[in-house]
Structures are given as C-alpha cells and as structure tokens.
Amino acid sequence: MAKIAPLAPDETEQAIDLWDEANLLQPWNDPRADIAAALACPSSTILAARDGGRIVGTAMIGYDGHRGWFYYLAVARSHRGTGLGRAIVTAAEQWLVGQGASTIRLMIRAENEQVAGFYRALGYEQGNLIVMGKRFGQG
Numbered sequence: 090m091a092k093i094a095p096l097a098p099d100e101t102e103q104a105i106d107l108w109d110e111a112n113l114l115q116p117w118n119d120p121r122a123d124i125a126a127a128l129a130c131p132s133s134t135i136l137a138a139r140d141g142g143r144i145v146g147t148a149m150i151g152y153d154g155h156r157g158w159f160y161y162l163a164v165a166r167s168h169r170g171t172g173l174g175r176a177i178v179t180a181a182e183q184w185l186v187g188q189g190a191s192t193i194r195l196m197i198r199a200e201n202e203q204v205a206g207f208y209r210a211l212g213y214e215q216g217n218l219i220v221m222g223k224r225f226g227q228g
C-alpha cells in the first residue's frame with residue numbers, strides 16, 4: 090500500500106498535475122495558493138500517497154473549530170479501484186478527529202455526482218442542505 094503522509098512543498102506541481110488529471114482544477118481557484126495556505130495553517134494539511142516517489146493520491150483537509158472538511162480528494166487513474174481512495178479518506182478522518190473534529194463534511198460538484206457512490210461506500214450520508222457561498226477574490 091502506498092505511503093500516506095503530508096505533501097512536501099516541492100511536491101506541489103505533482104499534486105496539481107494529479108488534480109488536473111482528476112478534473113478538480115477550477116479557473117477561479119489558484120491551486121498553488123491553495124496548497125501553500127493549507128500547508129502553512131496548523132489546522133489544515135494535504136495528505137498525499139506516493140508510489141515509488143510519485144504522488145498518486147491526495148486529500149486537502151482542514152478543521153474549522155467545528156467540523157472537518159475535505160477538498161481535492163484525488164487518486165491517479167492508474168491507481169483507482171485498488172482501495173487507495175478509502176485509505177486516504179481513513180487517514181484524513183484520523184487526522185481531523187485528532188484535531189478535534191466530531192463530524193466531517195465535503196461538497197461534491199453537481200456534475201461529479203457519481204463520486205457520491207464512493208463516499209456512500211465509506212459510510213457517508215447525503216445531508217438535506219443547500220450550500221451557499223460568497224466570493225472575495227480568488228480561492
């Protein structure tokens with residue numbers, strides 16, 4: 090099984106390549122700024138799985154003092170269906186619970202709804218929620 094540990098700053102470009110392959114990049118998000126901010130903040134991190142030094146999975150996670158949140162969960166196409174996504178989510182859950190989180194939330198873009206099946210397989214339930222947001226610059 091691939092080793093899962095925090096992303097190192099010099100692995101930034103590999104993580105972005107993975108997110109590109111996984112279709113997670115959005116024109117309004119700056120992934121380099123997202124990575125730098127997540128690694129700089131003590132209550133957030135990016136867990137990464139490596140296979141022979143290559144980044145093959147990631148999850149950006151953060152604890153906001155109330156809940157834990159997941160972002161940028163991705164597994165390389167070459168490694169999907171092998172249990173790596175489950176292993177990354179399990180490691181992310183352990184990290185967030187260690188920070189003090191008692192619930193975890195994540196948002197799924199409507200056009201990516203099929204990933205809900207993955208989360209259901211891991212015990213996640215769909216909430217009866219309307220997600221709203223307001224933008225202040227990029228991010």
Ligand SMILES: CC(C)(COP(=O)(O)OP(=O)(O)OC[C@H]1O[C@@H](n2cnc3c(N)ncnc32)[C@H](O)[C@@H]1OP(=O)(O)O)[C@@H](O)C(=O)NCCC(=O)NCCS
Nearest residue numbers: 111162163164169170171172173174175203204206207210
């Ligand atoms: C979602 C993703 C991370 C899953 O990674 P993965 O390594 O292929 O998943 P795993 O092999 O660990 O699968 C874990 C379980 O979920 C199940 N599963 C995976 N995708 C599923 C789906 N679409 N529907 C139903 N079940 C699914 C697997 O069958 C497996 O079940 P099991 O453990 O009982 O055998 C991967 O498909 C991915 O990177 N997708 C693109 C990026 C993305 O959409 N990220 C989420 C943004 S919200």
